[in-house]
Amino acid sequence: MEYVFSDRVSNLKPSAIREIFKYAADPEVVSLSAGNPSPDAFPVEAITEISERIFRENPISVLQYSVTEGYTPLRNHLKEYMKKYHNTGNDSDDILITTGAQQIMDLCTKALVNEGEVVICEAPSFIGSLNTFRSYNAKLVGVTVEPDGMSMTELEEKLKANPNAKFIYTIPNFQNPSGVTMSLEKRRRMYELARQYGVLILEDNPYGDLRYSGENLPNVKSFDTDGMVIYAGSFSKVISPGMRVAYTIAPKEIFQKLVVCKQGNDVHTNIWSQRVCDEFLTKYDFNAHLQHLRDIYTKKARFCMELLDKYCAPNITYHRIDGGLFIWCDLPEHVDMPAFCKKAVLNKVCVVPGNAFLTDETEECHSFRINFSTPTDEQLEKGIKILGELAKDL
Amino acid sequence: MEYVFSDRVSNLKPSAIREIFKYAADPEVVSLSAGNPSPDAFPVEAITEISERIFRENPISVLQYSVTEGYTPLRNHLKEYMKKYHNTGNDSDDILITTGAQQIMDLCTKALVNEGEVVICEAPSFIGSLNTFRSYNAKLVGVTVEPDGMSMTELEEKLKANPNAKFIYTIPNFQNPSGVTMSLEKRRRMYELARQYGVLILEDNPYGDLRYSGENLPNVKSFDTDGMVIYAGSFSKVISPGMRVAYTIAPKEIFQKLVVCKQGNDVHTNIWSQRVCDEFLTKYDFNAHLQHLRDIYTKKARFCMELLDKYCAPNITYHRIDGGLFIWCDLPEHVDMPAFCKKAVLNKVCVVPGNAFLTDETEECHSFRINFSTPTDEQLEKGIKILGELAKDL
Known part of the structure; x- marks a missing residue:
């Protein structure tokens, strides 16, 4: 059977990002490419308590x-x-x-x-x-x-x-x-x-x-x-x-x-x-929980920016952030960004090439995205140090 | 602001069935119009146990x-x-x-x-x-x-x-x-x-x-x-x-x-x-659970068909079923089915007019659908008795 898909889906190209993510599954690779909340950011105790109570009191309702x-x-x-x-x-x-x-x-x-x-x-x-x-x-x-x-x-x-x-x-x-x-x-x-x-x-x-x-x-x-x-x-x-x-x-x-x-x-x-x-x-105190999350991530974001300053300047520049989970990094204009990202993966650090986020993925782009909420501090330091070393060779 | 929706959605007409469902929300109305599993068909104990275990052992995974x-x-x-x-x-x-x-x-x-x-x-x-x-x-x-x-x-x-x-x-x-x-x-x-x-x-x-x-x-x-x-x-x-x-x-x-x-x-x-x-x-023993469901619904389906025989024959005929949750009932050809369904609702029984299920809702149709899994036996008997009485007046 030869399948004919709709025009919508035929035009959907597999994203460049997918190829990268395959490598990120390797446990030896430091993934700075995800966007997952930090494991310690989940209100586990509260959710467990709520869920147990619902099942005790009115299971059919869920x-x-x-x-x-x-x-x-x-x-x-x-x-x-x-x-x-x-x-x-x-x-x-x-x-x-x-x-x-x-x-x-x-x-x-x-x-x-x-x-x-x-x-x-x-x-x-x-x-x-x-x-x-x-x-x-x-x-x-x-x-x-x-x-x-x-x-x-x-x-x-x-x-x-x-x-x-x-x-x-x-x-x-x-x-x-x-x-x-x-x-x-x-x-x-x-x-x-x-x-x-x-x-x-x-x-x-x-x-x-x-x-x-x-x-x-x-x-x-x-x-x-x-x-x-x-x-x-x-x-x-x-x-x-x-x-x-x-x-x-x-x-x-x-x-x-x-x-x-x-x-x-x-x-x-x-x-x-x-x-x-x-x-x-x-x-529960939702606003207190949000403050708890901000405490966790403020620390992680600052740590990540310090690491970028320490290991990557001046070859990789980045935009300081006031919030969120991502930092956008720029390579010098003469550098082939996709080649750099591939090299990073071969050196066991995974970042997302910036062109993945453009309306036209084929446009020239010298940036890549890193995430600091998912990796541990040790992984962050290891990953950014490698990025810095690779950037020195540019 | 005057909104312009996509052609897809502009062509989506609100279904005839929706008007009917409004009445079904009235607790005095016997709803034979749903398709919900029977409340006693849920494996509540097993699900509670599984859920508690997951939250004890590996909450982050969910x-x-x-x-x-x-x-x-x-x-x-x-x-x-x-x-x-x-x-x-x-x-x-x-x-x-x-x-x-x-x-x-x-x-x-x-x-x-x-x-x-x-x-x-x-x-x-x-x-x-x-x-x-x-x-x-x-x-x-x-x-x-x-x-x-x-x-x-x-x-x-x-x-x-x-x-x-x-x-x-x-x-x-x-x-x-x-x-x-x-x-x-x-x-x-x-x-x-x-x-x-x-x-x-x-x-x-x-x-x-x-x-x-x-x-x-x-x-x-x-x-x-x-x-x-x-x-x-x-x-x-x-x-x-x-x-x-x-x-x-x-x-x-x-x-x-x-x-x-x-x-x-x-x-x-x-x-x-x-x-x-x-x-x-x-x-768990999934196949035993399925047998348990069949036991529940076999009883309910038979009971429902007996009620239709007892209260509705010969004015309302129906198709005997071997499974599932629905029975399709036919009114005589001279009867205005939508009017009958409206009358049923005014008499506090809710069924679904058959034309709702046609590719063209405006086509003539003399059937309606009833469900027997959601109502209790008492509700089923009350509802079908009312349908039978209304059918006598046709």
């Missing part, structure tokens, strides 16, 4: 079918929490629980973007989201990420040039992969441009709670008096990614379409994990 | 990110189990764990069907799958379900008339909603036709283990020497639907595309529930 919109108490608690602490969401919005934030990208593209229509993305941006947009044959148009967020001049040019753009995809806080945080001024300007050109914003905020220095900036969604912003929040980085629980706060009319799409996608999100997140949010 | 393909031991155990007990799957196939079987429908349509291409379905068929196909703008072509499965004459006509058909969607065992089981002869013939016309088969088998009378028939996938069949299995009806764990056994080349699509869809399925299913399958 085993039976549930509703597509999500567990109602969790939706209500999140609405309250996001309003109170982040001024995010209002009476024109509703909240949908999803199977990870990845599903939000899928549902939004499905509901909003016809094949060939444009999604405007930061360049570079999170490869998982880019691939989801691609899987619906959306046309990706990149806008350069500057140290204070995407270029607003370029954004306006791209909006003008692409009247069929459906949404602007942005990760305003500690962006993956660049680590960049969008300034308040740019957040406001982006919102204005979106309004002016009638293009929605998809605001993806998985790392917002993980700020290690500087002041919190308001979510773009907090300006949303016009129903322009779909907000994506997630428990993957702050409770557990294995549970696959995220949520989107969206204008009601969009929410309704997302619900219909989710019904056809997976009916509803695993209900045990929704219950666990709900109880953790309401019966 | 909280951290996992792989898209699914938990490797579960995939291996399922491969073995399905080969041993159902001769299903061979060396050319691979197995993917999904977030419920609904996701298999989604991934297969995404990977295989361009907008406007044809999916051939049984008429009537499972509304959840039909809506997923519709959500990709697939064109649904229905083939009449006869008492021994879909009409093979009609199937061949439709295959001839639709050279761009991408797959035949079938539920061969105790079909939802008709309750019909496809004969062995028709299974073989369908496979031959698929081969002849180069069209894949998507075999959906959520109820296969729930046979109450007669002999098991081989899965269509068990004939699959040519890589023509994608098999969809699920734990929703035999362990727990709230966990959202299902699996597809598909030719390797298709499997690979489904993995790429799933990566962009939800990264991976909740890993706690995959672990629970794996341990239940391997450390």
